Amino acid sequence: MKIRFAPLNIPLRRRVQTAAVFQWLFSFLAMAHCCLAGFILLAVSDWWMLAALYAGWLFLDWDTPSSGGRRSQWIRSWRVWDHFRDYFPITLVKTADLDPGHNYIFGFHPHGVLVAGAFGNFCTEVTGFSRLFPGLKSHLLMLPFWFRVPLFRDYIMAGGLVSSTKSSLSHLLSRPGGGHVAVVAIGGAPESLDARPGALTLQLLNRKGFIKLALKHGAHLVPVFSFGENELFDQMPNPTGSPLRTLQERLQGIMGVAIPLFHARGVFQYNFGLMPYRKPINTIVGRPIVVAETPSPSSEDIELLHGNYLQALSQLFEEHKHTYGVAEDKHLTFI
Numbered sequence: 458m459k460i461r462f463a464p465l466n467i468p469l470r471r472r473v474q475t476a477a478v479f480q481w482l483f484s485f486l487a488m489a490h491c492c493l494a495g496f497i498l499l500a501v502s503d504w505w506m507l508a509a510l511y512a513g514w515l516f517l518d519w520d521t522p523s524s525g526g527r528r529s530q531w532i533r534s535w536r537v538w539d540h541f542r543d544y545f546p547i548t549l550v551k552t553a554d555l556d557p558g559h560n561y562i563f564g565f566h567p568h569g570v571l572v573a574g575a576f577g578n579f580c581t582e583v584t585g586f587s588r589l590f591p592g593l594k595s596h597l598l599m600l601p602f603w604f605r606v607p608l609f610r611d612y613i614m615a616g617g618l619v620s621s622t623k624s625s626l627s628h629l630l631s632r633p634g635g636g637h638v639a640v641v642a643i644g645g646a647p648e649s650l651d652a653r654p655g656a657l658t659l660q661l662l663n664r665k666g667f668i669k670l671a672l673k674h675g676a677h678l679v680p681v682f683s684f685g686e687n688e689l690f691d692q693m694p695n696p697t698g699s700p701l702r703t704l705q706e707r708l709q710g711i712m713g714v715a716i717p718l719f720h721a722r723g724v725f726q727y728n729f730g731l732m733p734y735r736k737p738i739n740t741i742v743g744r745p746i747v748v749a750e751t752p753s754p755s756s757e758d759i760e761l762l763h764g765n766y767l768q769a770l771s772q773l774f775e776e777h778k779h780t781y782g783v784a785e786d787k788h789l790t791f792i
Contacts, residue, residue: 460726460728461726461727461728462725462726462727463724463725463726463727470540470543473540474540474541474543474544475544475724475732476540477537477538477540477541477544478540478541478544478732478733479724479732480537481541481573481576482571482731482732482733484612485571486731488609488612489603489606489609492606492607492608492609492612493606493607493609495608496508496511496607496608511607511608512607515607521614522601522604522610522614522618522619522620522625523601523619523620523622523624523625523628524625524628525596525619525628525629525632525637526596526614526617526618526619527611527614527615528594528596528614528615528616528617529615529616530582532612532615532616533580533581533582533615533616533617534581534582535581538577538581538582538583539583541577541581541583542577542581542583542584544733544735545573545577545685545689545733545735545736545737545738546737546738547573547574547577547578547583547584547737547738547739547740548584548737548738548739548740549578549584549585549586549589549740549742550739550740550741550742550777551589551590551742552741552742552743552744552773553742553743553744553745555590555593555677555679555745556635557590557591557592557593557635557636558634558635558636559635559675559676559677559745560629560630560631560632560635560636560637560638560639560674560676560677561593561637561638561639561676561677561678561679561745562626562630562638562639562641562667562670562671562676562677562678562679563579563595563638563639563640563641563679563681563742564641564643564667564678564679564680564681564766564770565640565641565642565643565681565683566642566643566644566659566661566680566681566682566683566770567644567648567652567656567657567659567682567683567686567687568642568643568644568645568646568648568649568652568686569649569652569683569686569687569689569690570649570652570689570690570692570717570719571689571690571733572597572642572686573686573689573733573738574683574685574686574738574740575597575640575642575683575740576597576616577738578595578740579595579596579597579617579638579640580595580597580616580617580618581616584740589742590638590742592636593636593637593638594617594636594637594638595617595638595640596617596618596619596629596637596638596639596640597616597617597618597619597640598618598619598620598621598625598626598639598640598641598642599613599618599619599620599621600620600621600646600713600714601620601621601622602712602713602714604620619639621641623666623670626639626641626667626670627670627673627674630670630671630673630674630676631674638679639676640681641667643659643660643661643664643667644659644660644661644664645660645664646709646713646714646715647660647706647709647715648660649715649717650692650695650702650705650706650715650717652686652687652690652692652717652719653687653690653691653692654687654688654691655687655688656687657687657787657788657789657790658789658790658791658792659770659789659790659791659792660791660792661767661770661791661792662791662792665759665763668759668762668763668766669754669759671748671762672748672749672750672751672754672758672759672762673750673751673752673753673754674750675748675749675750675751676748677745677746677747677748678745678746678748678762678766678769679742679743679744679745679746680743680746680766680769680770680773681740681741681742681743682740682741682743682770682773682774682777683738683739683740683741684737684738684739684740684741684777684778684781684783685736685737685738685739685781686738688734688736689721689733689734689736689738690717690719690720690721690733690734691719691720691721692717692718692719692720693718693719693720695718701718705717705718719731721733721734722734737781739777739780739781741773741777743769743770743773744769744773746762746765746766746769748762767791770789771788771789774788774789775788
């Protein structure tokens, strides 16, 4: 195989975009390990007192990721995120006004490998979330595991990330006065194992916990579909029942984290590596489904709202698929 190297005369702006995405990729794949190693090294060094002070702070601050987090508008507005956006590029499309007097659940689909669209749109301000939806604050839910890593937890909370526990979601949806958006990648880690170009299968049929919480708190539901999310990476073949898929599912059951074996391009060549492809991501925020507060929802209530949500998501996809190059005969599949 002949390696296709990036030409030397690539404009500086594109190199800066690549660097911005590389640091984002590093933060997802390696930053947590570096933070943990740094904390351990600090604890066994002559500067152990700093580690002890931070450990005390960690003890006092343990519940913050489940209590709305600690977002930093400064970090969300870093210039580096402009270059991150332009690499793909990423756009956020609004289809309806949202009343800031309510709290919302944004159901984000598909999960993709690294939810790049969700991060760019809802953990930074570069696609104009606050301008498009004035009065609303977005919070992207992430696996609780990552909020146990020293230092790394503070960095991801600054972008608006919070724990994906039930108590965390309930805290956001019960905030008086409204104005809070919980962004949930409904398919979760299992869906990432099927994230590859052209994939339109969503793990939704048995995902009803978010429906029940929406009913309990009267939070409106908003389907969100991110065209291009699955086009960023290829994956090693792992059909259901294969030895690789079985191993991935077993590891996920043990660690709670999916391990998709993905690949795309490199920093200086286009044949292999972990850098995502330069494919546009267009994230469409649908119309809200009004939810009446039901403190003790019945199974019928949950099933009815779940069916309405699936219908609204399908309609959103069908209305916009032609604009973003999806063939007429392609439709969403729910499993």
